[in-house]
Amino acid sequence: MYEHLALSDNGFLFDTRSGATYSLSRTGTFLLRELMRGTHPSDLAARLTDAFEVDLPAAARDCEQFLFRVKDLALLDEASDDDDDDPGSPRAAEPFGGVR
Numbered sequence: 001m002y003e004h005l006a007l008s009d010n011g012f013l014f015d016t017r018s019g020a021t022y023s024l025s026r027t028g029t030f031l032l033r034e035l036m037r038g039t040h041p042s043d044l045a046a047r048l049t050d051a052f053e054v055d056l057p058a059a060a061r062d063c064e065q066f067l068f069r070v071k072d073l074a075l076l077d078e079a080s081d082d083d084d085d086d087p088g089s090p091r092a093a094e095p096f097g098g099v100r
Contacts (some may be wrong), residue, residue: 004017007024007033012024031048041063048063
């Protein structure tokens with residue numbers, strides 16, 4: 001599902017399908033790595049609160065924005081798009097939805 005993505009420990013992301021590169025924040029790197037490990041999108045906010053000092057509502061908003069942005073960039077395969085939540089509008093000016 002994520003075989004086309006190469007993610008370094010410092011947040012450098014390379015999409016082998018498109019050749020595009022991205023620089024993820026520490027949180028963005030954490031979230032994408034969780035997805036690559038098989039964490040379901042609905043469980044990301046709880047994982048985020050365990051790993052970072054953030055409350056659950058803020059983590060949920062950040063996760064929604066992150067997921068919307070990576071889907072918008074076509075980084076996720078259609079097969080991984082099984083979460084029916086509508087994350088709303090992305091913050092287009094902020095890479096990966098402003099996740100810190």
